Amino acid sequence: MTIKGTVIDHFSVTATKDISILSELGVSNVKEIKSMEGDVFIKGGIFGKGVSKISAARNIFVKHANECHLSAGENIHIGSYSLGSFLKAKNIFTDEKKGKLIGGVIEAHGKVRAAVIGNRMERKTLINVKGFNRDLLKEELKETLLLYKSKIMKLESIKENLDVYEMSPGQLNGEQNLQYEQTKNQFERLKSQIYQLDEKRKSIMDMLESKGEGEITIGQIASPDTRLQIKSLEKKLSVLTKGTFYAENNDLHFD
Incomplete structure (x- = not known):
């Protein structure tokens, strides 16, 4: 299903296969967008206002995610930023040079990769990678x-x-x-x-392809008060940090 414009506030879109929303403005305050077997692509991103839910059996592609709930059976790809959102997928990726994860809860099975995690206001950001054997x-x-x-x-x-x-x-x-x-x-x-x-x-x-048995990669910088968890291993950042955390042999490693 291809929508050349946008979706009106409080409306929902459900389809069996892929859903593409091509408006440069994205969507705002929609109730739900759901693909039962395919991908969801939203060119302009989402202003969820705390109510919008986006789900896909496979992948979600968005420019940005602002105060919304994203759930994908495979991967979530974010071009610009996620702000105060709940994200859940096997793997979560943002643009490696400028993509930001600020606030909210990010849950992945294998890996999370972002250029920036948290912000200077030290908005609490939780990254949880379940990990695997x-x-x-x-x-x-x-x-x-x-x-x-x-x-x-x-x-x-x-x-x-x-x-x-x-x-x-x-x-x-x-x-x-x-x-x-x-x-x-x-x-x-x-x-x-x-x-x-x-x-x-x-x-x-x-x-x-993930490092170790669960990976969180910070390409540019992560701010204090960011909480990282891989498997049962936890780390609260107290200083500005750049690098890759990964779980291996029941230990949390950092490169």
Whole structure:
């Protein structure tokens, strides 16, 4: 679904697939924007006024998030800043040179990356990375790849059967036509399964790209009164800080 303008205050938008809102002004004070299976893209960002909820089964892309609630099944990408918002996703990224996370609660599974966290007014900002078990995730990736390869082989076999049917258009009897339709349906179902497995593979590999078993990267500066947590390991910043925190071997490390 593509909306070339904006969404009026207190209205909601729900769609099965992707939602794109192209107004340079973004949206303000909407009730909810929800994609049940796809991505949400909001070109101009969100002024949530504490009530707006944006959710996507996959990814959310916004210019900025101001006092709103964002929840994504995969990743959240913020171009400019998040101010006083609740963000929840597998991974949360802002622009590496100028993206800011100021105030609010940020919850991720694998990693959070921002240029700036907190501000000079020392507005309380909480970053919580749940973390993961790298060995278990590697095993899950291995199983996913094996299943993916077996589905590909099965798809190729079904495609050969379809080619046989399609060599004789108009010459199939009733039973053969029925078998042809069933084979086509099986082919489409298998293609969908392969797509889902490939998306799972990419998601796992993206998680494994994190440093350690959970990562928070501060590209420019993080202010005092910023609270960081990775797994059960906590750190409250008392001075201006730049670098990467990550969990490994039940310890919190800093580069």
